[in-house]
Amino acid sequence: MDSPELTPTSAGTGISPLEKELSKRLTFAIISHPDAGKTTITEKLLFFGGAIHMAGAVKSKKNARGTVSDFMKMEQERGISISTSVMGFDYRERRVNLLDTPGHADFSEDTYRTLTAVDSTLMVIDSVKGVEERTRKLCEICRMRKTPIITFLNKFDREGKEPIELLDEVESELFIKACPMSWPVGQGRGFRGVYSIYEKRLILFDAHGWQDEDSSVEIRDLNDPVLEQKVGKTLAEKLKEELELVQGVYPVFDRNAYLEGTITPLFFGSALNNFGVRELLDCFVDIAPPPVPRQADEREVKPSEQKFSGLVFKIHANLDPKHRDRIAFLRICSGTFERNKMYHHVRTGKSFRSSNPTAFMAQNREIIDEAYPGDIIGLHDTGTLKIGDTITEGETLHFTGIPSFSPQIFNKVINLDPLKGKQLAKGLEQLSEEGVVQLFTKETTNEKVLGVVGQLQFEVIKYRLEEEYKAVCRFEPVEYGGAVWIDGPEKALDNFLKFNMQHTAFDKDKGRVYMYRNEWALERTRAEYKDLKFFSTSEMDHSA
Ligand code: G4P
Numbered sequence: 124m125d126s127p128e129l130t131p132t133s134a135g136t137g138i139s140p141l142e143k144e145l146s147k148r149l150t151f152a153i154i155s156h157p158d159a160g161k162t163t164i165t166e167k168l169l170f171f172g173g174a175i176h177m178a179g180a181v182k183s184k185k186n187a188r189g190t191v192s193d194f195m196k197m198e199q200e201r202g203i204s205i206s207t208s209v210m211g212f213d214y215r216e217r218r219v220n221l222l223d224t225p226g227h228a229d230f231s232e233d234t235y236r237t238l239t240a241v242d243s244t245l246m247v248i249d250s251v252k253g254v255e256e257r258t259r260k261l262c263e264i265c266r267m268r269k270t271p272i273i274t275f276l277n278k279f280d281r282e283g284k285e286p287i288e289l290l291d292e293v294e295s296e297l298f299i300k301a302c303p304m305s306w307p308v309g310q311g312r313g314f315r316g317v318y319s320i321y322e323k324r325l326i327l328f329d330a331h332g333w334q335d336e337d338s339s340v341e342i343r344d345l346n347d348p349v350l351e352q353k354v355g356k357t358l359a360e361k362l363k364e365e366l367e368l369v370q371g372v373y374p375v376f377d378r379n380a381y382l383e384g385t386i387t388p389l390f391f392g393s394a395l396n397n398f399g400v401r402e403l404l405d406c407f408v409d410i411a412p413p414p415v416p417r418q419a420d421e422r423e424v425k426p427s428e429q430k431f432s433g434l435v436f437k438i439h440a441n442l443d444p445k446h447r448d449r450i451a452f453l454r455i456c457s458g459t460f461e462r463n464k465m466y467h468h469v470r471t472g473k474s475f476r477s478s479n480p481t482a483f484m485a486q487n488r489e490i491i492d493e494a495y496p497g498d499i500i501g502l503h504d505t506g507t508l509k510i511g512d513t514i515t516e517g518e519t520l521h522f523t524g525i526p527s528f529s530p531q532i533f534n535k536v537i538n539l540d541p542l543k544g545k546q547l548a549k550g551l552e553q554l555s556e557e558g559v560v561q562l563f564t565k566e567t568t569n570e571k572v573l574g575v576v577g578q579l580q581f582e583v584i585k586y587r588l589e590e591e592y593k594a595v596c597r598f599e600p601v602e603y604g605g606a607v608w609i610d611g612p613e614k615a616l617d618n619f620l621k622f623n624m625q626h627t628a629f630d631k632d633k634g635r636v637y638m639y640r641n642e643w644a645l646e647r648t649r650a651e652y653k654d655l656k657f658f659s660t661s662e663m664d665h666s667a
Pocket of ligand 1: 155156157158159160161162163164277278279280281392393394395396
């Protein structure tokens with residue numbers, strides 16, 4: 124492969140218009156365990172970005188006001204954010220794209236796919252509860268992909284775990300080095316503020332929110348009497364002691380280590396009281412990576428390449444049930460995307476053109492003429508695009524990083540209305556293309572088996588089949604505990620199928636999977652068929 128063309132530079136500046144645009148982009152997602160404060164912090168970030176004007180504009184899931192991040196009625200009813208959406212806002216001459224992820228573990232695949240489309244993440248931890256299960260899982264994905272993480276230890280206005288204990292948890296449970304950028308002064312009812320280690324500034328806490336000029340004082344030397352005047356003798360002594368310890372134990376901030384994902388800069392605050400969030404955002408804008416290169420099967424693609432390429436990482440269907448419209452979320456990976464330009468849809472080999480691509484600004488969608496690397500745009504789709512599709516200017520590229528993972532719960536589908544068989548089949552096919560469910564077709568019987576990560580997904584599927592496709596069905600559990608993708612020499616595969624075909628099926632892309640009852644059964648099969656390879660994801664890059 125010839126080395127790709129890079130963009131021409133504007134005369135004299137040494138930096139091309141494309142590079143200038145892309146260097147402004149910061150595309151990230153917030154990861155957290157439910158209730159840690161993701162929605163609250165999103166709202167504050169949008170507020171600082173001027174994208175919303177009142178508190179409560181995002182956070183309305185519990186009182187059913189119109190939401191920015193939740194599309195479906197059901198999400199509002201249940202108070203969970205199922206879908207992923209994008210909220211763009213401008214801050215300090217940067218275009219920040221915040222991708223929302225579902226908090227509920229049952230929709231984790233959606234979150235994993237979203238993490239493929241971002242360049243960095245913000246991890247929110249509830250300081251009362253410490254590191255929780257979902258955070259552990261999501262952080263693992265980030266580590267696998269070397270995605271940089273900034274950490275916000277939230278709810279310091281409540282009596283919680285000691286800061287040192289929290290840092291220990293982050294390091295021992297998330298396997299990442301902590302690098303405190305600030306340090307709390309007091310906690311819970313005695314919370315007085317934070318000391319910014321890097322700005323050498325004390326920021327005083329005001330429970331009702333909006334810090335003004337007076338609430339921040341520069342303190343270059345901790346022996347400055349102003350410290351004691353502001354927080355009292357006991358807390359001033361404690362801060363000095365703790366900072367001495369912290370500076371001896373934790374590394375000094377090193378941007379490269381952060382960009383490589385080996386350290387996480389860490390902030391303390393209280394999102395609800397809007398405390399510590401602006402400092403966090405300022406630091407994020409200073410250190411977070413602009414669009415990074417993306418790996419395709421064929422080669423690495425740099426954002427500054429002149430030719431456009433993009434990846435579909437999410438499909439959202441039936442926003443308006445009256446029209447079968449779908450929105451495909453496309454991450455621009457390189458070059459400039461232009462409205463109405465003919466592109467190449469790699470999977471089908473057909474041309475692709477969009478006359479009304481939309482950008483997602485915090486509370487509305489608007490049609491755009493151009494988009495740059497790091498941007499997420501919405502493409503109106505009538506059923507041609509699938510998750511994982513690549514669109515280019517002609518080159519054959521397959522971006523990696525959107526695998527299917529093994530589901531944990533499997534159900535057979537029983538059609539309850541024989542006259543609606545077609546609708547049911549269509550609905551299931553579309554929901555699987557959207558990534559709501561994994562659809563397997565048994566090799567022997569053609570029977571459809573649905574695989575999900577969490578039980579709640581079945582409820583969503585049932586609801587959507589009825590609402591959107593007028594299809595009624597029942598689910599019946601089948602006793603499988605997992606699925607692996609299999610590959611190997613033809614003879615070995617034939618031999619395997621001879622004895623195991625009743626447990627094999629094809630996934631939506633005709634990949635062959637073996638569904639097993641439990642880990643023990645998988646172990647036995649693996650030992651018996653040594654010539655075969657068993658993979659835990661459809662991309663077949665991680666052995667099961
Ligand atoms: P999530 O999106 O991660 O699920 O969390 P969310 O922001 O919804 O926050 C979960 C709960 O934690 C909310 O309370 C929220 O008000 C509270 N919270 C968020 N940040 C802070 C903080 O800094 N300090 C304190 N004390 N609480 C915080 P809720 O009672 O569940 O909801 P609501 O009645 O406030 O809407």
